[in-house]
Amino acid sequence: MTDVPQSFELLPGAGDSPVILHVPHSAREIPAEVRAGILLDDAELERELDHITDAHTAAIAEAAASAAPVTPWRFVNRLSRLVVDPERFPDEREEMLAVGMGAVYTRTTHKEALRADGFDPEPLIERYFRPYARAMTEAVADRLAATGRAVIIDVHSYPSTPLPYELHGDGPRPAVCLGTDSFHTPPPLLHAAREAFAACGETGLDSPFAGTYVPLEFYGKRSEVTALMVEIRRDAYMTEPGGPAGPGLTGLASALAALVDAVSR
Template structure:
């Protein structure tokens, strides 16, 4: 396999910023060797990408970073999550395995087969998943070394209507879902996010998607690493399922800017 040698990108921010904006699911790019292992035809694949991609979240992170008084760092995935999903556990701890959406997906958002039966995930994990995890771990370590703390803000979006793959799709679908972790999301971080997004129509907690991303090296071990997932409901800023963004993106970027500025101040 010969993909882009840099499928993920660490975009530097200010030396003194502890904030790392994580954008794992914004890309639609699939290298040709990986595409060859996907059983969907071109039209079906484009439809699946419409549903599964967190469209425009990289643009959101870029706009907020430019507007912040102290620029945060950004870690951006340049490949689709249909290559590998860097936020999944790579083993049987991953609950999304039940619907064929572990670290390497075997099913689509609608339960259709994505890869052939028995396809070996290990080459994809070795080529993309593990290098991504190592690089993200290093990025967090760099913020810890530079500032004594790291704040991972995990940026996502979700559809206004639940898709069949969602394990928790029956719950509330607020304009902004805040995903938390009992160890890594302190009350102050959550309160700042709730305040920053209050004018965007309100926030909800861990529904329809709970949790947030923390590298396994730090997960459950290092309280200097705090983390929060921000899931923006797509109808608030773009045309669903995979269309262009609208004026709502500016409002989201303003709210995210306010949050990051508050986190940088401590």
């Protein structure tokens, strides 16, 4: 593959901040050589991006970072998750392989073919997935070295109505879903999140999406690395699918800033 601009960006925060706001799914950009391997026509691809992109989550994280008394670090994916999904396992451990949505997607949100049968994901894994994972690992290691801990807050969104690809779409769909990990999400972090988002509507736990993102080097090994996934229901802040942000974005950004402040202290 030809060289392309950096596919992710680490935006520095305060030197004494342990917090990394991770924004993996906010972008729509797809390099031309990657687009060539996607079976959808232009209109179909735009519709798929409307459904699969966590629109405006980078803006929520940016506004929260600006408002927080101690500026958090931000790690932002600048390419669409249709290139690679940096939060998936790149092997058979990934349960989303069942619907064609491992580290490299082969099916759409509506279970239609996205890439041809027999598509080799390895070039995309090598070009995009592994450098992203290394950089995120280094960012967490840097916060550990600087502050003695790292707090990863994953910023996502999800549609108000389940999409066909969802494996657990029949459960509650609160305004804010908090995804947790039994090892990396301690009770004080969860409590701080519930308090911060209380004014944004109902908060729920691990439904419709569960878990957190922690680089594998630290996963299940370093309790100083804590993590929480914040999944915001899209009708709380934008026009679905893929439309503009609305006034709800400001309140959600303020709530995220309050969470950052609580866990920074």
